[in-house]
Amino acid sequence: xTLERDSMNNEYTIGFGEVGHVHVAGAQEALEWFAFAxxxxxxxxxxxxxxxxxxxxxxxxxxxxxxxxNETVVMLPLFWRPKRIETKQNKIITSAGDS
Numbered sequence: 668x669t670l671e672r673d674s675m676n677n678e679y680t681i682g683f684g685e686v687g688h689v690h691v692a693g694a695q696e697a698l699e700w701f702a703f704a705x706x707x708x709x710x711x712x713x714x715x716x717x718x719x720x721x722x723x724x725x726x727x728x729x730x731x732x733x734x735x736x737n738e739t740v741v742m743l744p745l746f747w748r749p750k751r752i753e754t755k756q757n758k759i760i761t762s763a764g765d766s
Contacts, residue, residue: 668704670697683711684755687723689737702760703727710756716745728762 669682679697682688683704691697703709704725710733714722721741726733 668701670701672697683725684713684723685720686713686739686741687711687725687737688739689725705757706760707756707758707762710754712752712754715751715753716743717748717751719743719745719748721745 669680671680671682672678673680677692679691679694680688681691681697681700681704689700691700708728710726710728712724712726713720714724719741721743723739724735725737727736
């Protein structure tokens with residue numbers, strides 16, 4: 668994970684892996700996203716075409732499974748290359764009731 672601040676636009680960018688990222692307007696929102704990313708309520712799903720990451724999906728855990736909260740797509744048409752999906756999750760901050 669990365670956290671960058673653009674002082675010209677007063678914007679923060681939280682990077683998730685190779686492709687996924689979100690832009691937020693203030694420090695408080697950046698901190699909330701960062702904490703979310705460290706929790707077991709968040710996971711990153713990355714789609715590769717061969718070895719090239721082409722889509723990063725940030726998902727939030729719900730009662731019914733996982734819901735997309737942000738998606739970043741690389742506009743690179745590599746559809747002929749083999750597709751592979753990796754899912755990564757931090758469990759530094761766990762939900763109440765989880766062991």
